Amino acid sequence: MSTLEDVRAAVLELSSSFPRPGLLLSVSEPYDLHTSFASTYPNAGSAGVYVLLNEAGIVLRVGKASCGRTIGHRLGDYFRWGDKVLGKGVAKNDTFKDVRYIATIAVPKDRAFEAPAIEEFLLRRLESPLNSLGMSFHIRNSARVD
Numbered sequence: 001m002s003t004l005e006d007v008r009a010a011v012l013e014l015s016s017s018f019p020r021p022g023l024l025l026s027v028s029e030p031y032d033l034h035t036s037f038a039s040t041y042p043n044a045g046s047a048g049v050y051v052l053l054n055e056a057g058i059v060l061r062v063g064k065a066s067c068g069r070t071i072g073h074r075l076g077d078y079f080r081w082g083d084k085v086l087g088k089g090v091a092k093n094d095t096f097k098d099v100r101y102i103a104t105i106a107v108p109k110d111r112a113f114e115a116p117a118i119e120e121f122l123l124r125r126l127e128s129p130l131n132s133l134g135m136s137f138h139i140r141n142s143a144r145v146d
Helices: 002-017 071-078 114-125 132-143
Strands: 048-051 059-063 078-084 089-091 101-107
Touching: 002 048, 002 059, 002 101, 002 114, 048 071, 048 114, 059 071, 059 114, 071 078, 071 101, 101 114
Parallel strands: none
Antiparallel strands: 048 059, 048 101, 078 089
């Protein structure tokens, strides 16, 4: 199972193996849907990549925001206010009910085309059970006999 530390390590690997001149990638601090929903998602106004994690900090899904969409718009597809008094967010779909934390990796607007490449790199490095591409890649490679 992959964790936020694995995400950070994969981003460092991407940056060193495939340098992107003028683009410094960094992973945000985890955003807590249960205690921070009244505030803006990290990098909400930017294109980039988001990582959904459960309460134990295990990666559940990796996704991207590009082609004119922002991280905030994409995350708004998954989560809504559940309790306005407590400021708690809840999943719009049961598939994402176990998500507790969100981490993001922003890219500048003029480099939004980088988001799909970053997402795919992370999917190949991380176990993310809510990504069909990520799961099929890991299943194929764990069954492979070299």
